[in-house]
Amino acid sequence: MNNVLSSVFSYPFMVRALVVGTLVALCAALLGVSLVLKRFSMIGDGLSHVGFGALAIASALNAQPLLVAIPVVVAGAFLLLRMNRGNKMSGDSATALLSTGALAVGVMVISMSSGMNTNVYNYLFGSILGMSRQDVVLSVVISILVLIVFVLFYNRIFAVTFDENFAAATGTRIQLYNSVLAVLTALVIVVGMRIMGSLLISSLIVFPALTSMILCRRFISVILCSSVISVVCLLSGLLLSYTLAAPAGASIVLCNLAVYGIFRIIAAVHSMPSTL
Numbered sequence: 001m002n003n004v005l006s007s008v009f010s011y012p013f014m015v016r017a018l019v020v021g022t023l024v025a026l027c028a029a030l031l032g033v034s035l036v037l038k039r040f041s042m043i044g045d046g047l048s049h050v051g052f053g054a055l056a057i058a059s060a061l062n063a064q065p066l067l068v069a070i071p072v073v074v075a076g077a078f079l080l081l082r083m084n085r086g087n088k089m090s091g092d093s094a095t096a097l098l099s100t101g102a103l104a105v106g107v108m109v110i111s112m113s114s115g116m117n118t119n120v121y122n123y124l125f126g127s128i129l130g131m132s133r134q135d136v137v138l139s140v141v142i143s144i145l146v147l148i149v150f151v152l153f154y155n156r157i158f159a160v161t162f163d164e165n166f167a168a169a170t171g172t173r174i175q176l177y178n179s180v181l182a183v184l185t186a187l188v189i190v191v192g193m194r195i196m197g198s199l200l201i202s203s204l205i206v207f208p209a210l211t212s213m214i215l216c217r218r219f220i221s222v223i224l225c226s227s228v229i230s231v232v233c234l235l236s237g238l239l240l241s242y243t244l245a246a247p248a249g250a251s252i253v254l255c256n257l258a259v260y261g262i263f264r265i266i267a268a269v270h271s272m273p274s275t276l
Contacts, residue, residue, distance in 0.1 A: 013131070014238070014242060016131050016133075016136045017131065017195060017238055017248070018235065018238060019136065019140065020131060020135075020136055020139045020140065020143070020191065020194070020195065021195050021234045021235070021238060022231055022234065022235065023139070023140060023143035023144070023147075024139070024143055024188060024191055024192040024195065024204070024234075025204060025208075025230040025231045025233070025234040026143075026147065026227055026230065026231055027143050027146045027147060027150075027184070027188045028188050028192060028204040028205045028208070028230060029205075029208045029209065029223070029226040029227040029229070029230035029231070030147070030150050030223060030226075030227060031146075031150070031181065031184055031185050031188060031205060032044075032204075032205035032206060032208060032209035032226060032230075033161075033209045033212070033219070033222050033223050033226055034157055034161040034181060035181070035185065035205060035206075035209070036206060036209040036210060036213070037161050037162070037209075038160075038161055041202075041205065041206045041209075042095045042202070043077070043080060043095060043182065043185060044185060044189060044201065044202035044204075044205040044206065045095065045099060045202040046076070046080065046094075046095035046096070046098050046099040047073050047076055047077060047080075047099075047185065047186050047189045048099075048189050048193060048198040048199070048201045048202055049098075049099035049100070049102045049103040049106075049198060050072060050073050050076035050098060050099065050102040051069050051072070051073045051189055051190055051193050051198055051201075052102065052103060052106045052123055052124065052193075052198035053072070053102035053103065053105040053106035053109070054068050054069040054072035054073060054102075054106075055068070055069055055106070055123045055193070055198075056105070056106035056107070056109045056110045056123070057072075057105075057106075057109055059110070059113070059123075060109050060110070060112075060113035064134065065135070065194075066135055066138050066139070066190060066191070066194075067138075069190045069193070070142075070186075070187065070190050073186040073187075073189060073190050074183055074186045074187070076098060076102070076186065077182035077183055077185065077186040078179065078182065078183075079098065080094055080095060080098060080182065081175075081178060081179060081182050083097075083098075123193070123197065123198055124197050124198055124199050125197035125199060125200065125247050125249050125250065131194050131195070135194060138191075139191040139194070142187050142190075142191050143188075143191060145187075146184050146187055146188060149180065149184060150184065153177065153180060156172055156177045157177060157180070157181060158219060159172050159177075160172065160174055160177045160178060160181070161219075162219075185205070188205070189201055189202075192204055195248055195249065195252075196248070196249040196252065197247075197249045199249075200249040200250065200252075200253055201249075203252075203253045203256060204230065204234070204252070204256075207229075207230075207233075207253070207256035207257070207260060208226040208227070208229040208230035208233070208256065209222070209226050210260065211225075211226070211229050211256070211259055211260045211263050212225035212226040212229060212263075214260075214263040214264060214266075214267045215263055215266065215267060229256075229259055232255075232259075233252060233255040233256045233259055234252050234255075236252075236255045237251040237252030237253070237254070237255040237256075238251070238252070240254075240255065
């Protein structure tokens, strides 16, 4: 085990992936709890497809991927909120409309420019080799910013997560903090796509939250448990990916699935009636 760890840390690309991945996993876990409780967890899937479209356009223009994807995905988050706010369609319908449209744009741009190459595969499924030094710096800055904003507005986010009507009655600006939550999610989606890929990044938001809710009941305990699960699964997945030469995103998702199964077993054992 020590030999594996020493070998991992001897490669700069693995160190970059571990640093960025840990921060992204922590951010995703914090936001995922609120998104799951608000029944808006599919926003991650929708915004990841928007991010794929933005990355495809950046690739066609030979532009810096994150600098193009960030404003596009944030705009997509605001568009989703606006579509839901007008009550013209449900949240699932709005997410499906935006995600499939953005995915189609991305595929069309790629097919008319560089074609289905390795970069496209990395955008879809993630790659720990795909992160440049500039990507790492930008990802770390964004992740730290997300963590700071979440901590500063924790009480407000807690309020709009559980009871928007009560929060509004106490003077909380619901739309503002829903927008904050959507923008933070968009930022995490963009920086996490480089490791997880657009098809798997939403799992980093949903799985730890669902897993922690199996055994935890208080909001703060769910957040703490979700954060630990997310970081541990990401680090385990990256090590598994390195050892088996497997895709990083898929390895991380499988680790999350394994932990989810373990928590389900523990919950089932605890719920069994005692025979003593």
